[in-house]
Amino acid sequence: MTDTILEVTDxxxxxxxxxxxxxxxxxxxxxxxxxxxxxxxxGKTTLxxxxxxxxxxxxxxxxxxxxxxxxxxxxxxxxxxxxRTFQIVRPFQGMTVLGNVMVAAYGRHPxxxxxxxxxxxxxxxxxxxxxxxxxxxxxxVAEMRRLEIARAIATEPRLxxxxxxxxxxxxxxxxxxxxxxxxxxGRGITIVMVEHSVPVISRMCARSIVLNFGTLLAEGTTQxxxxxxxxxxxxxxxxx
Amino acid sequence: MNRFxxxxxxxxxxxxxxxxxxxxxxxxxxxxxxALMGTISVAWNxxxxxxxxxxxxxxxxxxxxxxxxxxxxxxxxxxxxxTWPLAVVLAAVMALAIGLxxxxxxxxxxxxxxxxxxxxxVAFLLVSATPWLGRSDGMMMPSEDETLLxxxxxxKWPYGLMVLGFLAITLFVGQHLVSxxxxxxxxxxxxxEGAAEALGVPAMRxxxxxxxxxxxLTSVGGAFFASTFAFVDPRSTLGVDLSIQxxxxxxxxxxxxxxxxLLGAALLIPLGELLxxxxxxxxxxxxxxxxxxxxxxxxxLLPQGLGxxxxxxxPAMPRLGxxxxxxxxxxx
Numbered sequence: 001m002t003d004t005i006l007e008v009t010d011x012x013x014x015x016x017x018x019x020x021x022x023x024x025x026x027x028x029x030x031x032x033x034x035x036x037x038x039x040x041x042x043g044k045t046t047l048x049x050x051x052x053x054x055x056x057x058x059x060x061x062x063x064x065x066x067x068x069x070x071x072x073x074x075x076x077x078x079x080x081x082x083x084r085t086f087q088i089v090r091p092f093q094g095m096t097v098l099g100n101v102m103v104a105a106y107g108r109h110p111x112x113x114x115x116x117x118x119x120x121x122x123x124x125x126x127x128x129x130x131x132x133x134x135x136x137x138x139x140x141v142a143e144m145r146r147l148e149i150a151r152a153i154a155t156e157p158r159l160x161x162x163x164x165x166x167x168x169x170x171x172x173x174x175x176x177x178x179x180x181x182x183x184x185x186g187r188g189i190t191i192v193m194v195e196h197s198v199p200v201i202s203r204m205c206a207r208s209i210v211l212n213f214g215t216l217l218a219e220g221t222t223q224x225x226x227x228x229x230x231x232x233x234x235x236x237x238x239x240x
Numbered sequence: 241m242n243r244f245x246x247x248x249x250x251x252x253x254x255x256x257x258x259x260x261x262x263x264x265x266x267x268x269x270x271x272x273x274x275a276l277m278g279t280i281s282v283a284w285n286x287x288x289x290x291x292x293x294x295x296x297x298x299x300x301x302x303x304x305x306x307x308x309x310x311x312x313x314x315x316x317x318x319x320x321x322x323t324w325p326l327a328v329v330l331a332a333v334m335a336l337a338i339g340l341x342x343x344x345x346x347x348x349x350x351x352x353x354x355x356x357x358x359x360x361x362v363a364f365l366l367v368s369a370t371p372w373l374g375r376s377d378g379m380m381m382p383s384e385d386e387t388l389l390x391x392x393x394x395x396k397w398p399y400g401l402m403v404l405g406f407l408a409i410t411l412f413v414g415q416h417l418v419s420x421x422x423x424x425x426x427x428x429x430x431x432x433e434g435a436a437e438a439l440g441v442p443a444m445r446x447x448x449x450x451x452x453x454x455x456x457l458t459s460v461g462g463a464f465f466a467s468t469f470a471f472v473d474p475r476s477t478l479g480v481d482l483s484i485q486x487x488x489x490x491x492x493x494x495x496x497x498x499x500x501x502l503l504g505a506a507l508l509i510p511l512g513e514l515l516x517x518x519x520x521x522x523x524x525x526x527x528x529x530x531x532x533x534x535x536x537x538x539x540x541l542l543p544q545g546l547g548x549x550x551x552x553x554x555p556a557m558p559r560l561g562x563x564x565x566x567x568x569x570x571x572x
Contacts, residue, residue: 054438079440083438083439086434091431092428095424095431099424103424106440115421151439152439
């Protein structure tokens with residue numbers, strides 16, 4: 001039987017009368033790259049916010065390595081090995097690139113010298129070592145995306161949630177980032193990625209789910225999921 | 241490079257100024273006032289400049305320090321040896337309580353500022369109406385025979401020496417904190433709390449640490465004030481003017497720079513004194529107008545404060561004691 005790392009059961013999040021998410025269930029296996037697809041407003045980012053603790057789910061449960069994490073503080077969830085990036089990049093502007101990553105590394109390495117060492121490691125692994133001493137606010141969009149990843153992996157996660165990392169990047173930048181994501185996965189980090197672009201998901205993720213209007217439309221191998229008529233309808237409209 | 245350089249250099253400079261002022265009681269008085277205000281502005285800036293928590297109620301903690309020392313002396317004959325630690329504990333407990341309340345309900349930016357202002361104004365009004373605390377007239381502390389025990393000196397310089405020590409300790413504690421994990425967490429919370437939490441920063445705990453450390457240092461300043469002047473009153477120890485001064489010195493000196501507020505106080509307090517003596521007689525109030533115009537000019541010309549400007553001007557002092565931030569950046 002395949003080893004489960006993330007188990008989401010009947011997850012719901014309501015804002016007043018608005019059902020941003022309801023009845024979402026899926027399972028992520030250890031070591032895979034798992035895709036979450038869906039049109040705008042499907043609830044992908046709300047789902048990430050619930051998983052990472054930024055939002056408290058209204059219903060359901062989330063298990064990380066068999067441990068229930070819904071309702072915990074974001075920093076506790078991070079400590080348990082779940083890290084995330086933000087679709088809208090959020091660098092700490094008053095710090096250097098290295099400082100940004102050190103904030104993340106301090107979680108497991110309280111001494112400054114250790115944190116600095118591990119932050120350097122994280123930057124090197126994502127190919128940003130040469131930018132370490134630059135002010136974070138001076139990075140390009142593509143570099144800020146990589147900084148988001150560098151910070152997330154500096155928390156030494158087992159599971160990494162990537163929220164639309166490729167949006168707004170050029171084709172070359174996107175391809176380079178995809179290679180780096182695959183390399184991270186090769187180092188044993190399970191990856192869940194939200195992506196708008198179907199070709200990217202179908203290339204990188206063996207299994208996926210599709211969200212639409214806050215509900216789960218399909219789950220399975222990416223090929224099957226994309227062939228599902230309901231998914232095609234959600235993406236292309238019923239006329240297609 | 242020694243990581244305590246941002247504490248060592250300003251401390252030595254202050255010591256040099258102290259030495260220069262030794263010859264003249266009037267200068268010594270200005271030195272004491274400047275160093276005291278500068279030091280508690282440094283403490284205020286740990287919260288505002290580094291953590292992004294603008295407190296407009298820091299006079300509360302200064303007042304706690306001053307009134308615990310004064311009332312302890314007048315009411316129970318307690319010496320500073322007892323009352324200073326008592327003041328610190330009370331300030332810490334008060335900061336913890338206010339912090340828990342404010343952060344529990346997610347107060348930030350202007351809302352946090354108003355909440356802290358409200359707490360200090362309540363204390364101001366309570367003390368102003370309490371007979372055994374001298375009401376708004378304040379209280380005079382009696383002279384004692386054991387002068388050393390009660391820190392009562394005829395000359396000014398021992399107080400100058402004490403405030404110099406307070407300044408140095410504050411800078412060293414501050415530099416230790418801002419150059420370690422605590423300081424990184426503070427700046428992360430200031431720049432983006434949501435991202436910081438997602439990266440494992442316990443927001444509540446580190447905001448409380450900033451608040452308590454800042455409040456404790458400020459209460460020591462208040463305790464020093466009472467012991468030095470042997471007199472406390474609500475206006476000068478609990479008033480909003482005091483809280484605003486901390487903000488002004490920090491902004492003019494450099495928010496988010498450890499030693500920035502010292503620079504602000506060292507510029508503005510002697511300047512105000514100079515204007516007062518030069519123009520106060522005959523042209524009452526003109527000095528305040530000139531002071532205000534100078535203040536606005538400085539704020540407009542140096543948006544990163546005097547310290548921030550120095551750092552951009554002389555990049556040879558890289559990253560000493562933090563990075564200056566622009567006015568308004570601290571408020572999310």
